[in-house]
Amino acid sequence: MATTRILVVDDEEDLCEILKFNLETEGYEVDTAFSAEEALKMDLSVYQLLLLDVMMGEISGFKLASILRKNESTANIPIIFLTAKDTENDMLTGFNLGADDYISKPFSIRQVTARVKAVLRRTANKEQTKESDLLVYETLVMDTKRIKATVDGVEVALTKKEFEILKLLLENKGNVFSREEILSRIWKDEVYVLDRTIDVNITRLRKKIGIYGKNIVTRLGFGYCFEF
Incomplete structure (x- = not known):
């Protein structure tokens, strides 16, 4: 010490x-x-x-x-x-x-x-x-207090939903979430939200976080998870 x-x-x-x-x-x-x-x-x-x-x-x-x-x-x-x-x-x-x-x-x-x-x-x-306000995976850092995400120290512009999806996946690395689970946790009681909405947000999120996009993997027939 x-x-x-x-x-x-x-x-x-x-x-x-x-x-x-x-x-x-x-x-x-x-x-x-x-x-x-x-x-x-x-x-x-x-x-x-x-x-x-x-x-x-x-x-x-x-x-x-x-x-x-x-x-x-x-x-x-x-x-x-x-x-x-x-x-x-x-x-x-x-x-x-x-x-x-x-x-x-x-x-x-x-x-x-x-x-x-x-x-x-x-x-x-x-x-x-x-430190408890930070979610970190290598150089991908989420500051949940300041609502800010960075890759290699460079801020990534995420929408509210993209931020919440990434937060959910990073907080539960390795856990698979079905589209239904993601909808219920992120969109909650919002109506007229389709499964396809999840896919679109995940696709955009992968692009925005660069090299870490590959860590958000699809488990066919099950859902999404953040692999580490």
Whole structure:
């Protein structure tokens, strides 16, 4: 299992070293930067969590967070602010910038490690949810949350019915569905839908998903399935 990497950004070097030592004791891999400027020279996309001091030189922790949230490679990295600024407005500013937690100084190391574990646990749960929204077969990917299908990273324009048929087949790879089953699941109570409608949609779907069209096979006399 990969080690979780954390970056601590704070202009108090002693505090950075204390946090580094204690978080490494918990099993994390920890780096430090003593200013936002120094942090921005690093490849921040490799970290799973950032601990940012708010009150630093020319670029504050809030400003740094704002920069990171606008960059695709760092936009989703969880951030915990460590700061002496604990007014309600400061906290709201932090959370509006997408902070995952806000710890006021002075704090205990036990408090920090507990908050770090909690944020990482929440992030892991989010990632699992995101992954559950994806149906993947090699480079064919369906994002069922965003209603989007791609082949080799290129979006495929599917109609609603084509998307639902592909979703049904990918969710049940290897299972054969008769035309009647597909009609009842995809078209439900819609009237005047012929078996031939299924065939037409399957034909179009095969063409649109390119090399994976061959995976949608016909079982003569039975129906269709996605072979893998």
